[in-house]
Amino acid sequence: MNSDAIWQNEYPFTSRWHEADGHRYHFISEGAGDQTILAVHGNPTWSFYWRNVVQRFSDSRRVVAVDHIGCGMSDKPQEYDYCLETHAANLSSLIEAEDLRRITLLAHDWGGAIGLLALTKHVDRFERIVLLNTGAFPPPYVPWRIGVLRCPVLGPLAIRGLNAFAGPAVTMAMSRRSLSPEARAGLLAPYKNWADRVAIDRFVQDIPMSPSHRTWQPLERLEAALPSLSHLPTMLIWGMKDWCFRPECMDRIKKSMPHAQTVPIADAGHYVMEDATEEVLDSIDSFFQSTDAPSATSATSHPST
Template sequence: MNGDPIWQNEYPFTSRWHEADGHRYHYLNEGAGDQTILAVHGNPTWSFYWRNAIQRFRDSHRVVAVDHIGCGLSDKPQDYDYCLETHAANLGSLIEAADLRRITLLAHDWGGAIGLLALTQHRERFERIILLNTGAFPPPYVPWRIGVLRCPILGPLAIRGLNAFAGPAVTMAMSRQTLSPTARAGLLAPYKNWSDRVAINQFVRDIPMSPRHRTWQPLEKLEAALPSLDHLPTRLIWGMKDWCFRPECMERIQKSMPHAETVPIDDAGHYVMEDAPDQVLDAIDEFLVRTNDRAALPATDGPAA
């Protein structure tokens, strides 16, 4: 990474490390307080995606933002079991090791499934859910732009060799505006070469196309568990111009979680935190403040998944 100031000025945080599954798992732990915001990124981003949320909320909350193994500043082992359940287990191990409590899950993209799966295994530690453009079920469709990257030989060559996933994402995941050079540099900084992009490729490979795929059943079970989370205040903040996690994904989550509030942002794309930062942060802030009294009540566990 070599201290590139073009993006590090927007990431003025102290790196921390946790050993997860035998590897160094990078995370940020900013602010203090008895309530925690646990920010979980998707593919192909990293904790840099949450920089504005950390700056906004660290005066009132403990804000923890993780980098999945293979992503961001975490170790990038080349021979590793990159899959949904492994990522969720790593997140769960950090939750326990750092003794995170009174957690608000803040998750985007694959981070939604990873974070929710970890939540179902540590229910007593969570108080709220905030999801941005994500899914928690077997995919009802796979966009052709992603589907073509799953070809056994051409897919890795494109994703890892030509940077044909993370590179185009900084443009294609936006709708309202263009990413600044600083944001673009920051999002791409950990993914400079073939080795760096190992997890990006494996995330794409982990999209289940049929019930025979190893990740289909965990996603199926996760969706079945969503109604049991109705004791947790939930808000869905959605960029409605997302061509990947389209509005029907928000609607499908809401069918399982009818108590969830929705905040659609009509002209924002998949990188909704980058495309509409003020609207997203204000929606998070209002939700945290309004639900604080309810969250302060004694926690009750939902039914077992």
């Protein structure tokens, strides 16, 4: 990716590597301190999505952002068990290898389910949860624009051959504004060809449409486990113009985690971190300040903003 100078100034971080499931698992780790932000991306993004979080918070906390196998700068094996539980196991292995503690989970899209599954294996290492436009349950619907890409043969041809998922996302996942040329180039940089897009396609195929799908039951178990996390202060930040993880997804998580604060951003889309950068960062900052305070005992709901 040396030719992509247009975006590299926005991602001036040192690459680190972890062996996960026999492959190189890329992550960045910036900053220091006894608290860690663990940033977990979804599909079809990568750790670049979290660059502004690193810039904002690495002066006071350690910020670790991962690339799932098949994504970003991680290895992209063509024959691999790409599924929710494998991604969660890889993340768990990094948590253990880096001995991460006092973690705030920061997750978006598929990163929510992946991160929360890993959290349930290491609850004692986590202090907070911040979720952005995600799901933690079997999907109640699949948008038609994604459903058509699940068709055998034609789906992979479109996603991997024509870049019909990552390519349109840089436009369709925004609502308030357009991505800058640097952000657009950065988000697309790791996904240049058929081989590079293998995990993007497999994420789409891993969306469970019925209880017989291998990922349905892990998502059911995850949703059932959410109430047990009520001791962890939680914030839900949502781009309300998201046509994929629509507002009812936020409401469904809220039913299982009624202690969670909610920050709906009325005119932001699915890439809420890109669409409403300052609002998201300021909300996270305020959340940290309120939950770091000695008098803070737990997060409570506040009126919609």
